[in-house]
Amino acid sequence: MKVLTVHHPHSFRPGDFPPLAIALGYFDGIHLGHQKVIRTAREIAEQNGWKSAVMTFEPHPSVVLGKKKEGIELITPLGDKIKLIEALGIDYLFIVRFTSSFANLLPQQFVDQYLAVLGAKHVVAGFDYTYGKFGKGNMGNLPEYANGRFAITTVGKVVLENSEEKVSSTLIRTKIREGKVRDVERLLGRYYEIKGVVVHGEKRGRQLGFPTANIQLSDPYMLPPNGVYIVQMMVGDVWHNGLCSVGYNPTFKNPDEYEKTTEVYLLDFSETIYGEEVIVRWLRRIREEKKFDRVEDLIEEMKRDEQAARSYFEKY
Structure with a gap:
């Protein structure tokens, strides 16, 4: 897996990368829901003869946006995240440095500069993924911003068997804080x-x-x-x-x-x-x-x- 740290503004140009199916998300935990998003991108890439990619962000957006005054405790720090994503068979990992200037990109600018330019032919994300300034971009309006340049797959919520509770990093954090490490195992799949x-x-x-x-x-x-x-x-x-x-x-x-x-x-x-x-x-x-x-x-x-x-x- 090729790992690239991307600083804003980046200097990549169209054609620098092969056609990509890109999975989007912060992916703290690489839990069962994240795995479904990432595997979906990999499968789409394999079906079309493309390369697969994951785009994640560092540090956690809440730190830069002022929601956390100090560093956030993590389920999977970056080093662990890289190894887990590589184990899922991904070809490229883009680690976008999440800065104040990056956070100010409008949804259209993010799509133009970070998806279209980097070779996206298909974009995959969870149903609740947001992007762009104030999180105004979402999976519902992504087709408008894409304007036919790439296809889109939205992955619905993943729930545990016999449960309606969504597998999420927030739920895993709650379980860790409660000491329910067996529940954490079920949510992570490890x-x-x-x-x-x-x-x-x-x-x-x-x-x-x-x-x-x-x-x-x-x-x-x-x-x-x-x-x-x-x-x-x-x-x-x-x-x-x-x-x-x-x-x-x-x-x-x-x-x-x-x-x-x-x-x-x-x-x-x-x-x-x-x-x-x-x-x-x-x-x-x-x-x-x-x-x-x-x-x-x-x-x-x-x-x-x-x-x-x-x-x-x-x-x-």
Whole structure:
């Protein structure tokens, strides 16, 4: 897959690209709905002997448009998004830098400069996709702006079986915030994963008999709420079973004074892995974070957590 970062105004000219079927969207999550849009573009390209493309945007539009004062937490940061799109068999990925000047393009200007010039022969997007200044462009008026230069396919909402709830990044964010990682798996069509590096922590887990890997996130991933989760963690190219604690270690710390940590305890694992890049895969939530009056009570609870994890892995 050829990846191109596009700055506005770009300098591409008609004929710089082969005929393309282009899927449009921000695509945070590459969830089941996004996958349908992207696969539709790929299938149209294959049927017509064209190349397939995805056009996405960076950073998230809400950051540039002032809806978020700080960076937004992501389901799939750009690096993950690129790999997932490539795995769907796409030929070209356009990463358009979303700036204030780009956001001011009128719908007609966006269509002329970013679809027609880049070789679009067929454009695919979800039914709720919008474009152009103030989002005034939509799939309903896209044929008017296209003026016969390319065909258009609108993908309807995707819902889970036995549900009328639309698969969306907003719903996935809600499920992550609620700690419902199993629901997130169903919406993504894969496990929710985060990446990071193992760094030195306070090594308190080792003192308690549960040595943990302290994970420093590599990107601004969304984390589920404080609590204990059954997880798997990839070290090197091997998945290991374990538990993850997200929170402030309230038995030992004041939450107002310390940063949140993400710590993974791997079952039957004794290697030293500081500096290793790892992937954490979220499987199930066990319980919320608790403050214990006695360290002994915390250790007993951790033993129960470990048994819950072992029982889970024996079953699944």
